[in-house]
Amino acid sequence: MLPSLRSVAVRPGGSSIVKPNGSDGPHVFVDDLECIQLYAQDHAHLTRSLRLRPGDAFTACDGRGSWRVCRLGRSADTACEPDGEVVFVVPVLPKLTVGYALIKGGRPELITQKVTELGVDAIVPFVAERSVVRWDIERSARHIERLRRVARESAMQSRQVRLPEIGEVADFRCLVSQEGTALAHITGVPISLQHPTILVGPEGGWSAEECTQAPTVCLGDSVLRSETAAITAAALLTALRHGVSSSR
Template identity: 30%
Template sequence: MSNPVFFAPAGSLDQLHSGAEFILEGSEARHAVTVKRLAVGESVDIADGAGARLTGTVADVGAGTLTVTVADVVFEEQPHVRLVLVQALAKGDRDELAIETATELGIDAVVPWQSERSIVRWKGDRAAKAHAKWESVVTAAAKQARRSWIPSVRPIVDSNGLAKAVAEADLAIILHEDAKNPLREVLGKLDVDDASPREVLLIVGPEGGISPREVTRLSDAGAVTALLGHHVLRSSTAGPAAVVLASDVLGRW
């Protein structure tokens, strides 16, 4: 069974070596001590959310601290083909469910998208709170999945902003029920033997689907449409399903 994972600030593990002691503080330490009830001698992993992972054993527990004796510190590289889920805002927390599941499955970044047909709107103070909530969701999911990397939550975009992101991506795919080519076939055209970093956008619309005008706009910017199976999936399901298939086809799994 894998060790439980707790997150420390980015960069805080860089100078550690075998035999050293690391003190975890704050909410993560309190969670380890009061919720998980870790005890002296138990194995634990500490990750910094940016690829570094410490493996060690608990040396001491306090009211708000966890002291760990370091066994090893490793750095896990990101895949050279990065997957980014562009998730349209959706009602009933379905967008949060989508990014949570996609994080557990290995997504590298998520982009909140204010599409034309999104019922939910991020405006004013709500935008900052909603963005922070998405960051909290992906952090918790990364912890559950024992990941060393926490996916980044990029700034919200409207359809104009998304068109610019599409133009800059190596491959941008609109998951659409009217598409002619299967997602596997579209993904298969990407040269995965090229070792240079690549970025693939997986674009998912809201409950009402992506408007024809948006499909045209994104296609003009360079996106391609792809069919994900024979059934119409919910907004919360399409992204994670695409992550699974893409991870297999692109050799990430």
């Protein structure tokens, strides 16, 4: 398991601090840090599931890099009260993206949950040549909305200050045309930040044609299931970005 990683933030005046680490209580997302209003489900989670009481601390975040310490309101009219300045966490570069070919069952949710915990910036489902699963327009919209909810819950649990981007199901050709994109493949070169976007193929593997469309990078010497490969790619990329690991 990777150790907890802290991102440096900036206060007005220049002193540095870290992103939320749990010492100030649970973490929630809100729309506006100046006029904080908790979503009903988040208020219920804080008060019923976590049993916070009036005056107890938690952190609120706008999902775009800014957060502040708050306290649960002491009256029915005040859901929460700010108890600290707004802090902006400087984004860590490069931007990391993990894409995965559509797979069966609840595994897209598992991938989304875990790569969000690890701190990737974007998650991209796509259709590959050998993909068995295909989402029609209605089903795609429903699944993407579900994945965004999973990412939000996972980002709250892991104290992320930015919600990962999760777009519509992408076209493989568009993805590989972007600079810095590589395909996960056991015969590839060692993974590095030269390729901050890693695409994981379907259970049937990449076609010969697809393998010619982008460089390939290796995630290790084991044959991994699709969901394991996506999580491994995220873990390796975030470790490289934070200097926990180095490419050879």
